[in-house]
Amino acid sequence: MTETLVQEPGTEPVKPSRPSGEPLLVVDELTKHFPVRSGMFGKTGLVRAVDGVSFSVQPGETLGLVGESGCGKTTTGRMLVRLLEPTSGKITFEGKDISHAKGAGLRQLRQDMQIIFQDPYASLNPRHTVGRIVAMPLQVNGINPPGGVKKRVQELLELVGLNPEHYNRYPHEFSGGQRQRIGVARALALKPKIIVADEPVSALDVSIQAQVINLLRGLQRDLDLAFVFIAHDLAVVRHFCQRIGVMYLGKLVEIGDRNSIYERPAHPYTRALLSAVPDVTKMGASGRIRLEGDVPTPLNPPSGCRFRTRCWKAQEICATQEPPLTIKPNGTTAACHFPEEGAIK
């Protein structure tokens, strides 16, 4: 089931020049189950981290994946760049099935697909110089760019706003924001077509966070990069992404363009999530939807709609029948039996 791009009549398209041709990346019923042993007698169970997620990304498009911890957004991102092997489902990149690519095919694939990690301290080798870190993807793939590796690396450092003369420095000599820039330079080294960014700014101070978001936005525009941007901060995602997918307990519950998701979401969970964000422009805690309890365990998710245990609209059908992802009247594609309508007040 491929999620369709819907454009509500009468609303401004997010990016008018969006290519309507072949999508760059298509994910179909992607699933990842981790076997776990629990209890004294080694009873085995399955953590259903990602359970049948489908979406597509157009060339040059930015798709955001949001949700609470444990919703499967990071696992999805790691499967996309094949750091994790999918249990089932299909990932198609430029028309090729890459769900189980191996060896040379996988190396080839990673030239087009790169990842930026959350922790700028743990994702850089402390014993390598910045030059070596950024040059590594070129060396691994045996690429000798015109003008030499060093020149290319210095160009990359300049591109991400670092001083190219810092080529011989070590990661510990840089601040958190600068390290994240090094990670971005490394991801750009092979001129990828799509970058999976997993919480790239959540470890940074607010003033530095804005610098890195602006950098990524500039690169996205200038290089026409596609992004899968994984984050829990809904305000950051709104600022970066044209289309947003909301995940809950391993399922995609709603996906749509930015304006529809933030202004008139159909899924109750999306509404609750948005209302919980403390906003600098609002004083006090007015108009908040209170969700009770915690996210249920993915070892034994609720039957039917997984959100029903915390949903104020849940009825009998929600427990017996899993709602399919369908286009709702407000323009988004959502999985809900009783979708909300109208704008958020």
Added chain:
Amino acid sequence: MTAPASAPNSPTTTDKDPYLRVNDLRVQFPTEDGVVKAVDGVSFSVERGKTLGIVGESGSGKSVTSLTIMGLHNTKRARISGEILVGGRNVVGMTEEQTRRLRGRDMAMIFQDPLSALHPYYKVGAQIAEAYKVHHPNASKAEAKKRAVDMLGRVGIPQPARRADSYPHEFSGGMRQRAMIAMALVNDPDLLIADEPTTALDVTVQAQILDLLEDLQREFNSAIIMITHDLGVVAQVADEVLVMYGGRAVEFGTVEQVMRRPQHPYTWGLLASVPSLHGDSDADLVPIKGNPPSLINLPTGCAFHPRCRYAGRNGDRSFTEVPELHQVLERGHLVACHLSEADRTKFYAEDIAPSAGVAQ
């Protein structure tokens, strides 16, 4: 205004006697590389039933301030001067034994990471009961246990009697944070310091915890200090806001004053760099250039001047003279900045007010 003449930058806003009063607090750590001036002359006060939000980036001195109030610094390592009055008693200069008696009953703290603040080896209920017994030595084991179960129920943990016998690792992140709040409140403290209490949590759980703190504050009439880098959280819970930069207070006022009519260029920068759920999502954020300063080698004059768009508008005072907090516009709204009143009003109206980050 009851601010003593010796501390002109003491933001005291009411005539009532506040529960916590901090006067000209300085905390320094001598290191091999030089003296780290973590807190450099900060003054503020908090009344019962009120919440003070302290905002700042990493290294602004906000956490060191709170640890000093709790008496959690090793006095052999840290040089502390100034005055911290908790219910009239000065914490600075107290012995370890004396602060221990205050800690828990008069003041308590909630940390950012509940997993490292709870002992992994003991049951949650037993840890809360222990905190109770420290201040109630005559209480029996059964009484303490009952009190612990009560508190767990109070902070919204389902089936508290059963969950009291769980270990911290069996709790989810939100439940652990609740358990830590239960532990902090078990002796009904008058002052509660929450250091980034919701930073590690998801937004829906964060909303639950913030609601819980508000309910408990109403019930116990305690004074709360909420330390955070999230301006949205501050807008939601604080009555008054203190903005810190490089170990000093740069702006102080009511939440209305600081969030709706901010006057310091650093506060402007913070608000403009935060993405919002409203406003133009295609506009670029306006980050503050550069990085936070090193506390060993603070820039001369105003510590913010290397990152300030408006430095040098008032002669070279920004580069040579450390600005003191002084009142601007309204009563109780204090700002440490050299910009003249006319300039500040002009820049605010032209550059800042139209941007998305400032509440309209």
